[in-house]
Amino acid sequence: MRYIETLHEGETIRNTYLCKGKRSAETRNGKPYDNLILQDKTGTLDGKIWDPNSNGIADYSEKDFIEVYGEIISYNGNLQMNIKQLRVADEGEYDPADYMPTSEKSVDGMYEELMRYGKQVKNPYLQQVIQYYFVNDEQFIKSFKAHSAAKSVHHGFAGGLLEHTLSVVKFCEYMAGAYPILNKDLLYTAAMCHDIGKTQELSLFPDNDYTDDGQLLGHIVIGVEMLDDAIREIPDFPKKLASELKHCIVAHHGELEYGSPKKPALAEAMALNCADNADAKMQTLTEIFKAKDTKDWLGYNRLFESNLRKTSI
Incomplete structure (x- = not known):
């Protein structure tokens, strides 16, 4: 089990997460894609399926436990996963307590x-x-x-x-x-x-x-x-x-x-x-x-209306 809080930019992983949210959208060019929110007990992670009609992407629904394969990237200072493969996990393949x-x-x-x-x-x-x-x-x-x-x-x-x-x-x-x-x-x-x-x-x-x-x-x-x-x-x-x-x-x-x-x-x-x-x-x-264990500036935060940083000491 790879918990979300342990993921790093540049990794390619295969793991099972709870599909906390799912929303279909279109690019500016009219190409469909899916926005996902993946969750485990350590937090959430944004996911993107840029080719939802691919053979590697099975049918799934919000609240399903899904096994995903893809790359962890950084976008606007936040980690997200570009998902290449997805399937709904079978009962017994995951422990609900992990999520x-x-x-x-x-x-x-x-x-x-x-x-x-x-x-x-x-x-x-x-x-x-x-x-x-x-x-x-x-x-x-x-x-x-x-x-x-x-x-x-x-x-x-x-x-x-x-x-x-x-x-x-x-x-x-x-x-x-x-x-x-x-x-x-x-x-x-x-x-x-x-x-x-x-x-x-x-x-x-x-x-x-x-x-x-x-x-x-x-x-x-x-x-x-x-x-x-x-x-x-x-x-x-x-x-x-x-x-x-x-x-x-x-x-x-x-x-x-x-x-x-x-x-x-x-x-x-x-x-x-x-x-x-x-x-x-x-x-x-x-x-x-x-979620962001760094002392660098984290960028503008809309909730606090400020750029945030941990104390240096």
């Missing part, structure tokens, strides 16, 4: 740590929200531990949603200690719940793709609906507190153009937005630098 990216950290350990923060919430109503999902709902707990935090960009691996949530809570712990204006109970509860909608927005691996509700509603709307489900089961839940908690979820992306229906209007919502944004960006940089 599911997972957190490098202990899922159970992270969940236990997250719950230690949850137990610090003293407000009885907010504590019941945490209990509703993170203690009493076994199906939610299983899904929350297994889900990624995103289809791509950051924490796009099994356990990524939990890892991201824990990191956000830790950022919030610092801010709650540094800024007494923040209500720790509200901030911790909002941080733990800010991405719960992703358990329904995204499907589990190996697909890790948007569900119908994910496409139509998105995780922010789904998350608020999930909070409503919990709040309805908690007698005499204060209406104002419910609105404040839901506002933190609604506003956690910070800007309308980033998918938040409202900008932060509470200090806790602003703190949550800062924590979410910081962890997402630092994890994205971590994954970029891990």
